Amino acid sequence: MEWHKPSAEVSAESQIPTLKECIGDVLLVEDEPSNRTVVALLLETMGMRVWVAEDGIDAVAKATKQEFDLILMDIRMPKMDGCEATRKLRKKGVFTPVIALTANSPDNSNKAIRDEFDCFLEKPVDSNKLYKAISKYLPVTDEAKSTDESDDSSNVVSGISDDANIVLELVEGDKPAHE
Secondary structure, three states: OOOOOOOOOOOHHHOOOOOEEEOOEEEEEOOOHHHHHHHHHHHHHOOOEEEEEOOHHHHHHHHHHOOOOEEEEEOOOOOOOHHHHHHHHHHOOOOOOEEEEEOOOOOOOOHHHHHHOOEEEEOOOOHHHHHHHHHOOOOEEEEEOOOOOOOOOOOOOOOOOHHHHHHHHHHHOOOOOOO
């Protein structure tokens, strides 16, 4: 299994002084390449090692062969959606926490979908909400990631490259995204 290596380097000078790294191996399941890239960069910037799967079939295959600390799963994907993939994982004895990534958060009437996942994050992905959700399931280091006290940015991922920030703006909704 191949580990996804980030294309952007993290600059220690531009990181948030209080950000603590989350430690763990994460399987990111996302069919949209730009979303995969951005979320992988966010996760790696937060300290995690990231493996990727492009659909539910690939996710089930990877998660049954390798142990992950957390799975981030898109709900709507071709071949096999996130709900079916999560059900298959549970039936195969994989009880890794699964955070759903979705454009539409399930309402109270959709209990079946809500029960499949441990947590939901709406798209576009908000970096601070992502960090908060992940830190519920993964250990966090005792030391802050950066020592630069002058950075008052409220964005968890201020340390990623300019190219990654452009993609992040598209995903977080600052600019309209077009395919």
